[in-house]
Amino acid sequence: METNKHITIFHGPQHPGITGNMSVELDLIGETIQKATTHVGYLHRGFEKLVERRTVIQAFTIVCRICVPEPDPNEANFAMAVEELAGIEVSERVKYIRVMVLELSRLASQCMWLAGQSGSIGLYAVGQWAIADRDLILDLFEELTGGRVYHMYIYPGGVRRDLPDGFLRRLEKVLNHFKKRLKEYDNIFINNASFKSRAIGVGIVSPEECIKNGYVGQVLRGCGIEADVRKDAPYLVYDQLDFEVPTAQGGDVYARALVRRAEMDQSIHILEQVIDKMPEGEIMVKMPTHRKFKLPKNDTWVKVESSRGEFAYYMAGDGSEKIRRMQVRGPSLVHAFTLLEDLLVGAELSDVALIMNSLGICPPEIER
Amino acid sequence: MFATIKNRFATTDIEVKREDLYKVVVQRDAIFELIFMLREQYDYQTLNAITCCDWIEEEHFAITYILTTSDRKQSFMVQTMIGREDAQIDSLTHTFEQAEIMERDLHEMYGIDFPGNQNLVELSLENWVHTPPLRREFDTLEFVNNNLSFREGRDGNMDVKKEMKRLRALKKAQKAAAKKAKEEASEVSDGN
Amino acid sequence: MKWSIDISGTLSPLGILAAMMQKPNTIAYPAVKKETAVGYRGFHTNLLVDCIGCANCQDVCMNDAIDMIKTDKEYNVKNSSQCIPRIDYGRCCWCSLCTDVCPPDSLKLDEEYLGVTQYASDFLYMPKDK
Numbered sequence: 001m002e003t004n005k006h007i008t009i010f011h012g013p014q015h016p017g018i019t020g021n022m023s024v025e026l027d028l029i030g031e032t033i034q035k036a037t038t039h040v041g042y043l044h045r046g047f048e049k050l051v052e053r054r055t056v057i058q059a060f061t062i063v064c065r066i067c068v069p070e071p072d073p074n075e076a077n078f079a080m081a082v083e084e085l086a087g088i089e090v091s092e093r094v095k096y097i098r099v100m101v102l103e104l105s106r107l108a109s110q111c112m113w114l115a116g117q118s119g120s121i122g123l124y125a126v127g128q129w130a131i132a133d134r135d136l137i138l139d140l141f142e143e144l145t146g147g148r149v150y151h152m153y154i155y156p157g158g159v160r161r162d163l164p165d166g167f168l169r170r171l172e173k174v175l176n177h178f179k180k181r182l183k184e185y186d187n188i189f190i191n192n193a194s195f196k197s198r199a200i201g202v203g204i205v206s207p208e209e210c211i212k213n214g215y216v217g218q219v220l221r222g223c224g225i226e227a228d229v230r231k232d233a234p235y236l237v238y239d240q241l242d243f244e245v246p247t248a249q250g251g252d253v254y255a256r257a258l259v260r261r262a263e264m265d266q267s268i269h270i271l272e273q274v275i276d277k278m279p280e281g282e283i284m285v286k287m288p289t290h291r292k293f294k295l296p297k298n299d300t301w302v303k304v305e306s307s308r309g310e311f312a313y314y315m316a317g318d319g320s321e322k323i324r325r326m327q328v329r330g331p332s333l334v335h336a337f338t339l340l341e342d343l344l345v346g347a348e349l350s351d352v353a354l355i356m357n358s359l360g361i362c363p364p365e366i367e368r
Numbered sequence: 369m370f371a372t373i374k375n376r377f378a379t380t381d382i383e384v385k386r387e388d389l390y391k392v393v394v395q396r397d398a399i400f401e402l403i404f405m406l407r408e409q410y411d412y413q414t415l416n417a418i419t420c421c422d423w424i425e426e427e428h429f430a431i432t433y434i435l436t437t438s439d440r441k442q443s444f445m446v447q448t449m450i451g452r453e454d455a456q457i458d459s460l461t462h463t464f465e466q467a468e469i470m471e472r473d474l475h476e477m478y479g480i481d482f483p484g485n486q487n488l489v490e491l492s493l494e495n496w497v498h499t500p501p502l503r504r505e506f507d508t509l510e511f512v513n514n515n516l517s518f519r520e521g522r523d524g525n526m527d528v529k530k531e532m533k534r535l536r537a538l539k540k541a542q543k544a545a546a547k548k549a550k551e552e553a554s555e556v557s558d559g560n
Numbered sequence: 561m562k563w564s565i566d567i568s569g570t571l572s573p574l575g576i577l578a579a580m581m582q583k584p585n586t587i588a589y590p591a592v593k594k595e596t597a598v599g600y601r602g603f604h605t606n607l608l609v610d611c612i613g614c615a616n617c618q619d620v621c622m623n624d625a626i627d628m629i630k631t632d633k634e635y636n637v638k639n640s641s642q643c644i645p646r647i648d649y650g651r652c653c654w655c656s657l658c659t660d661v662c663p664p665d666s667l668k669l670d671e672e673y674l675g676v677t678q679y680a681s682d683f684l685y686m687p688k689d690k
Contacts (some may be wrong), residue, residue, distance in 0.1 A: 041492040048477075049501055049508055058622035061655035084386075115647055125576055132585040139597070146601040146669070152655050160660075161599070188576045193569030211438050213466045214414045232440045233388040289661070299421065300385060301434055301445055314419040316434065325421040331433075337469040367492045521652055521681050525627035528615035531641040 005029055010351050013042050018196060020068075020363035022336065026348060030327035036344035038337050042365040048326055055321045056082055056156065057290035064150045064231050066328055067365045069112045072105035073306035075154035081237065081302045081315035085295045091283035094158045095236045100274045101144075101153060102304070103267045107178070108137040110264050111305035117257065119191055122352035126189045133181055136174050143167065158284030166276045175268050182264055190261050199254035203343050203355040206251060213338055216331045217309020219359065221247045224256035229305040243270050253358040294321050306331065309361035330365030369411055391445040397435070399448040400458065406435055407463075411476050412439040414466040424504040428450055429478065433460075446510055450480070459484030504554040552554060589645065593666055600674035603653045604647055606687035608633060610666035613641035617658035624657065625651035650683045
């Protein structure tokens with residue numbers, strides 16, 4: 001290496017444009033990145049080990065903490081895996097409520113992405129608006145589940161509380177607000193000339209690479225591939241609901257932004273159907289107490305579509321009341337290493353935060 | 369597909385877990401052949417995850433490769449067992465680029481060696497010198513007791529079951545004492 | 561890269577100026593307080609006339625946050641262990657499993673959630689009797 005030509009800097013973990021507690025070590029010549037290495041380890045909490053020490057019911061309360069901006073796919077995955085292993089069938093109403101919670105959390109998470117993506121290029125007003133709108137969803141969650149961020153609501157065997165009186169009406173009101181609001185986001189952010197000039201042609205991923213390397217979510221859909229767990233392997237009641245899988249061409253940051261924006265529309269569309277179709281029924285099957293609930297010796301692999309792509313759990317029971325193994329495979333694990341390290345080579349230093357945000361990398365689920 | 373796998377790999381262990389999920393358990397030396405066959409002939413193009421589960425009683429790790437078709441409608445769990453002592457299995461990095469990070473994760477958490485993976489450096493645990501943490505013999509409670517401390521002032525915790533027993537015994541004793549006192553009192557009055 | 565003017569893309573973001581006429585989304589906090597939803601998972605309360613000292617809450621608590629301690633307050637006559645729960649808020653995660661398993665439903669979570677203290681020992685919290 002020639003002296004005075006290369007600079008090595010750490011981007012993160014305290015850089016405001018970064019997506020969480022992780023850092024990227026960058027080798028630069030001038031402003032151009034020669035080599036990128038992802039470093040994690042600022043956030044390791046050992047959930048996979050902690051789960052092994054707890055009974056199934058006790059473990060349910062920590063899985064939501066695996067991903068901070070969007071905890072519900074974790075809860076849904078955990079509940080689905082436990083139900084599959086234990087052979088529990090939940091009622092129609094529970095399925096609809098779960099779909100509602102998952103879509104709400106997707107909407108909230110996309111708002112969070114709007115804030116991050118716009119913040120990464122300096123359009124802070126959009127970020128403030130998006131966070132304010134996300135708060136409306138958090139208010140709904142507070143009313144429904146008793147918690148704003150960590151809901152601990154989707155319980156193996158059902159959900160913990162029934163819908164409060166008039167909840168669906170209030171949900172409808174929030175959705176109407178969002179419909180108005182999303183047009184404004186189009187004007188000030190998605191169609192914004194400064195965002196376009198920064199995002200088009202940056203961070204391009206090719207479709208072949210996507211399939212081969214197991215990239216998921218918007219990265220795939222931004223390459224024009226119609227991939228969505230909700231359509232490909234429907235869980236809960238997604239096969240009874242009408243929605244589209246939005247795609248875009250180009251595979252760059254802008255294509256992924258368009259996909260995310262279109263997904264917000266689809267989430268609202270799904271939620272409106274859920275409001276119309278919400279059936280009556282039990283919200284919880286009868287579950288034994290936590291020391292008596294046992295999982296048979298078996299293993300399974302379940303997945304849901306989170307706001308950033310396929311979110312999967314491997315779960316193995318061993319006939320005792322504890323889970324033998326729960327492995328989390330979030331979308332970020334491959335995105336943050338295989339994909340990000342590739343994409344950043346040749347990119348400009350100022351585009352690092354932009355690319356990271358568009359991939360939706362969430363460090364808590366890399367380290368668990 | 370199942371018949372081919374059964375014939376070629378001499379296994380009867382094929383399970384249909386769900387409509388979209390199959391599982392097969394094969395011998396360790398046949399696993400890569402099976403993965404390549406699934407990839408070439410049956411369109412299982414994506415490696416979604418490599419998972420590991422520690423069966424300490426049976427002295428092995430169950431390594432599962434999860435493969436998905438290119439239209440993402442079918443998944444296949446390909447499982448094999450490897451011994452816990454000096455655990456090692458060949459790397460898949462030459463075929464699947466993303467295997468590198470998954471193997472790195474398992475290497476750190478279980479201490480499994482993946483010959484062929486050039487990048488098995490530490491991932492999230494910094495300067496870790498103990499047993500790899502996800503092995504079953506690593507006791508988190510013992511680790512915590514040795515390295516961390518509880519909040520001060522948490523004394524006064526009672527063992528409720530013992531306390532209930534003690535109180536019940538005490539009550540009984542009190543009752544007996546009262547009865548005895550009553551009897552004695554009546555004896556005394558009888559004597560008079 | 562060829563440079564051309566994107567007229568609609570340049571003008572449409574100016575619509576953000578309309579927001580200057582709108583009311584702010586935030587509330588003036590100490591003067592106006594946000595109403596907490598019914599059923600919010602805040603601080604614990606424990607109705608002592610109902611508590612039977614069974615330690616189910618201690619058993620289900622995955623964080624070992626609950627101690628069963630002797631009390632000098634008046635307790636339920638049916639409290640067979642004469643102990644009541646005390647919660648370490650340094651460990652509690654407000655999952656409310658303890659309130660789910662409480663047989664007489666005496667342990668509950670309140671809507672109150674603000675606590676400010678300068679002593680770390682105050683994290684050991686005796687649930688309010690209500």
